[in-house]
Amino acid sequence: MDAAEFRKRGKEMVDYVADYLEKIDKRQVFPDVEPGYLRPLIPDCAPQDPESFEDVFKDIEKIIMPGVTHWHSPYFFAYFPAASSFPALLADILCGGIGCVGFSWAASPACTELETVVLDWLGKMINLPEEFLAGKDGQGGGVIQGSASEATLVSLLAARTKTIRRVQSEKPEVTEAEIMGRLVAYASDQVSTSQKHRPGSMGSILSILINCNRENIWMHIDAAYAGSAFICPEFRHLLNGVEFADSFNFNPHKWLLVNFDCSAMWVKKRSDLIGAFKLEPLYLQHHHQESGLVTDYRHWQIPLGRRFRSLKLWFVLRMYGVTGLQEHIRKHVRLSHQFERLVLQDERFEICAEVILGLVCFRLKGSNELNKALLKTINDAKKIHLVPCHLREKFVLRFAICSRTVECAHVQFAWQHISQLATELLETWEPNQQQQQEQEQC
Amino acid sequence: MDAAEFRKRGKEMVDYVADYLEKIDKRQVFPDVEPGYLRPLIPDCAPQDPESFEDVFKDIEKIIMPGVTHWHSPYFFAYFPAASSFPALLADILCGGIGCVGFSWAASPACTELETVVLDWLGKMINLPEEFLAGKDGQGGGVIQGSASEATLVSLLAARTKTIRRVQSEKPEVTEAEIMGRLVAYASDQVSTSQKHRPGSMGSILSILINCNRENIWMHIDAAYAGSAFICPEFRHLLNGVEFADSFNFNPHKWLLVNFDCSAMWVKKRSDLIGAFKLEPLYLQHHHQESGLVTDYRHWQIPLGRRFRSLKLWFVLRMYGVTGLQEHIRKHVRLSHQFERLVLQDERFEICAEVILGLVCFRLKGSNELNKALLKTINDAKKIHLVPCHLREKFVLRFAICSRTVECAHVQFAWQHISQLATELLETWEPNQQQQQEQEQC
Numbered sequence: 001m002d003a004a005e006f007r008k009r010g011k012e013m014v015d016y017v018a019d020y021l022e023k024i025d026k027r028q029v030f031p032d033v034e035p036g037y038l039r040p041l042i043p044d045c046a047p048q049d050p051e052s053f054e055d056v057f058k059d060i061e062k063i064i065m066p067g068v069t070h071w072h073s074p075y076f077f078a079y080f081p082a083a084s085s086f087p088a089l090l091a092d093i094l095c096g097g098i099g100c101v102g103f104s105w106a107a108s109p110a111c112t113e114l115e116t117v118v119l120d121w122l123g124k125m126i127n128l129p130e131e132f133l134a135g136k137d138g139q140g141g142g143v144i145q146g147s148a149s150e151a152t153l154v155s156l157l158a159a160r161t162k163t164i165r166r167v168q169s170e171k172p173e174v175t176e177a178e179i180m181g182r183l184v185a186y187a188s189d190q191v192s193t194s195q196k197h198r199p200g201s202m203g204s205i206l207s208i209l210i211n212c213n214r215e216n217i218w219m220h221i222d223a224a225y226a227g228s229a230f231i232c233p234e235f236r237h238l239l240n241g242v243e244f245a246d247s248f249n250f251n252p253h254k255w256l257l258v259n260f261d262c263s264a265m266w267v268k269k270r271s272d273l274i275g276a277f278k279l280e281p282l283y284l285q286h287h288h289q290e291s292g293l294v295t296d297y298r299h300w301q302i303p304l305g306r307r308f309r310s311l312k313l314w315f316v317l318r319m320y321g322v323t324g325l326q327e328h329i330r331k332h333v334r335l336s337h338q339f340e341r342l343v344l345q346d347e348r349f350e351i352c353a354e355v356i357l358g359l360v361c362f363r364l365k366g367s368n369e370l371n372k373a374l375l376k377t378i379n380d381a382k383k384i385h386l387v388p389c390h391l392r393e394k395f396v397l398r399f400a401i402c403s404r405t406v407e408c409a410h411v412q413f414a415w416q417h418i419s420q421l422a423t424e425l426l427e428t429w430e431p432n433q434q435q436q437q438e439q440e441q442c
Numbered sequence: 443m444d445a446a447e448f449r450k451r452g453k454e455m456v457d458y459v460a461d462y463l464e465k466i467d468k469r470q471v472f473p474d475v476e477p478g479y480l481r482p483l484i485p486d487c488a489p490q491d492p493e494s495f496e497d498v499f500k501d502i503e504k505i506i507m508p509g510v511t512h513w514h515s516p517y518f519f520a521y522f523p524a525a526s527s528f529p530a531l532l533a534d535i536l537c538g539g540i541g542c543v544g545f546s547w548a549a550s551p552a553c554t555e556l557e558t559v560v561l562d563w564l565g566k567m568i569n570l571p572e573e574f575l576a577g578k579d580g581q582g583g584g585v586i587q588g589s590a591s592e593a594t595l596v597s598l599l600a601a602r603t604k605t606i607r608r609v610q611s612e613k614p615e616v617t618e619a620e621i622m623g624r625l626v627a628y629a630s631d632q633v634s635t636s637q638k639h640r641p642g643s644m645g646s647i648l649s650i651l652i653n654c655n656r657e658n659i660w661m662h663i664d665a666a667y668a669g670s671a672f673i674c675p676e677f678r679h680l681l682n683g684v685e686f687a688d689s690f691n692f693n694p695h696k697w698l699l700v701n702f703d704c705s706a707m708w709v710k711k712r713s714d715l716i717g718a719f720k721l722e723p724l725y726l727q728h729h730h731q732e733s734g735l736v737t738d739y740r741h742w743q744i745p746l747g748r749r750f751r752s753l754k755l756w757f758v759l760r761m762y763g764v765t766g767l768q769e770h771i772r773k774h775v776r777l778s779h780q781f782e783r784l785v786l787q788d789e790r791f792e793i794c795a796e797v798i799l800g801l802v803c804f805r806l807k808g809s810n811e812l813n814k815a816l817l818k819t820i821n822d823a824k825k826i827h828l829v830p831c832h833l834r835e836k837f838v839l840r841f842a843i844c845s846r847t848v849e850c851a852h853v854q855f856a857w858q859h860i861s862q863l864a865t866e867l868l869e870t871w872e873p874n875q876q877q878q879q880e881q882e883q884c
Binding site: 001002003004005007009010011013014015016017018020021022032033035036037038042044045046048049050052053055056059061062064065066067068069070074079084085086087088089090092093094096097098099100101105106107108109110111113114116117120121124125136146147148149150153155175176177179180181182227241253258260261281282283284294302304305312314315317318319320321322323324334360362387388389392397398429438 | 448489493514521549550563617618620644851
């Protein structure tokens, strides 16, 4: 394929994506396929000779789309939001076209410098303490990681390296293995993977933070989902105490309209990260690197290579503006409260955790089995899509406001649908309950 | 921005990328900017109100391009190739549009299943032993990681978990910390980061592999760059011995025309990976997962989230075909041998390592200082771009065939340019040598 054909096909693909997103509400949000559906639909081996774009293109609707869970459907209320916006998609086309690998300043100065500056922008938007910003000569700064898991891992490794070096300098007779065996990492039980169920619990974190700070314990805060909300002054108090942390991250690829992957991470002392990761083979050195002015992001992360991800953050921040992004967050929070009110108006249901941002945890008053059955009927109907969680011992349904295009009417529809299915379920539930429970035990 | 504007702007961006890549040889391969160039060019903060696409778009040439190192220029011979092709760019537009997060089968069945099947395709293309393939009911299988570093880290963690469990089952009295303190990882000194200087050294690896296999030591082979060449039968012998390894990876995003990131990794026993990473909060469970038919790729990697990266591999394999990709590899190898012959014809130069694939390590006969000076004049002239390496104690220039569009004429030009600069350098070198060395020591 030459550039001329790319022009043609690229435009067709842009139209395909625009069509897909414009009409996504017409597609069934969760697919009908069974495990193993795809393998019989395509050959066993790659073709020897080139196939045409048309051949590949027609397989998108034939093979791919029947197996896609449509995360951007306004009927998708599962997991957590996966950010997507047109400015981010445009930036990603550019990122692919430039195709640079930005592991060092010299490998593409724009890739490194835009990232540093745009993470300063983003840090200011959530009112991060200035120590976390790079500025012109700060000791801190931001970096784009692929995911919150990587940001947490990088923090853990930096903390480990720093602690081992401190103990070794105090007690040279102790071996590294002995120190390693005594290191402890504490994590909150109010989180799961990297998704907070109850951001309200952050209030009580302040005293922990102050203690960590006093005891020389590395403190990392992961606000993967909630962090985007901190661009609104009314939610910023949830981040109080961050001034005592060593590192902080949140995921614009969750709730700030920047397509995956884009996990923003800041540290107060960049030297702590670099100390854990520094890698200097000759072919990655360049004559500017000792100037103190340059950042070589390969020392800040697990992989060596990195894409030009700051472009999409830059496009989104500029083309939405702070006010546009605040509107997006506030709309989602408004919709979660709308859903909360609908639940509260129905005596059969209960709300299981305070609704603060875009997530509503709710359930039918009754057994876990009843709620499992309700979730199953909801997801089997495939008009909307939800996933559950456990809060203490309770099986709870999560209603997460996800899509960029979700509106009141979709939330209203979702609630009427859930309510109707609950009515049908409760009509038949009592007589079958015992039998169903037995079946589940088999 | 709505879908209608995205159609318009997306097409403009496709044209911009096509223009950029068509005329990339007219741009200076390495930028003129100094560290810190970008910050003064853009505001200190994100804008409060939205900016237009036009405003952002014009900044690409004004702010970004002056700081880009053009990895796809046919005059770029630095580091290693960063793969890029039009089919991969098209697939990435689609990937962004779908915007699913494929951490489990249910989160998007197509995303998981296409990856498994296409990695079987790719495994067959390099003639991997069948144990590494997923097939319909295999114990092995492939996964796309972000980078070779992640693949290696995942292997290390899997190996560690497996070994600790084995030792603990044999000696229950030994603590995990004690076992950890005695674990050893061996790595070849013929590699640096994840880039092989001398794939020829793989021949001697066979006996190590056989011993690892016998001694129950986890063996991971990283052929980040070289792996793509194994699709050509004449280079497949470099992978001999892989049948004794536990895991293997290479980077189609280096040399197989699939844009970053796409590091293909295979394991013989998927249960070894899953054992190290399994993560099962309720909201990530789905009712198919215990069927044995489904793959939940979050257990195979560091991050939770993952993009639909198999699309670009699928597009590239189909639209190039195996023969098209073989032609690409063979062209690059031919060009490296062309450069090698040019070097060998010039008595002032020497070749420093056997040229097997697309990399030529060469230098002026003479001191390291002389070669450092030569490299500096080459990179200061900015007509081509190279980076150095150390082979044993010698400072060596690396000439890597990188761009998809590089041809004989570019290699010829590069050599004439290097040769000319060497002539000019040698004319002035002797009298100044002492002085230059002293300057460097300051």
